[in-house]
Amino acid sequence: MSVIYGSYNSKLSFSWHFILIFLLYPCWGIIQQFMMLGIISHNLEAISNVKINRFLIIFLVSTLFSLVHYPSYFLMIFTFFLEMVFITVYLKWRNLWAIGLAHGWIATFILYFVLNRDLWSELFVRF
Secondary structure, three states: OHHHHHHHOOOOOOOHHHHHHHHHHHHHHHHHHHHHHHHHHHHHHHOOOOOOOHHHHHHHHHHHHHHHOOOOHHHHHHHHHHHHHHHHHHHHHOOHHHHHHHHHHHHHHHHHHHOOOOHHHHHOOOO
16 A cells, blocks of 8 residues: 555655665564563553553553654554554464564555655665
């Protein structure tokens, strides 16, 4: 969908940066999902003296993940709903690898073709 959106809005451009980010961003996606799901949601779920409803855990973690993406309101809304899907999957199957890969690949397409951002150039401005 993001490629279709990018081509419709003349934001569809490929470079070797896209390939590098497509290959490397999933590593960062795994780290982010480990922090959100493996640490925060798992600890909220494991609190023994307070029983927290799963829906509340899903909402809290999704809200926190959304706030991390401030000030881009588009990313905040998108990541809120995507994290709701990711945490629901995580609470059922406990697989961070697949979620991290999906996070990295989805983020690469959204950033390049919807937001027209080149992460490689943003990270390595001096090169």
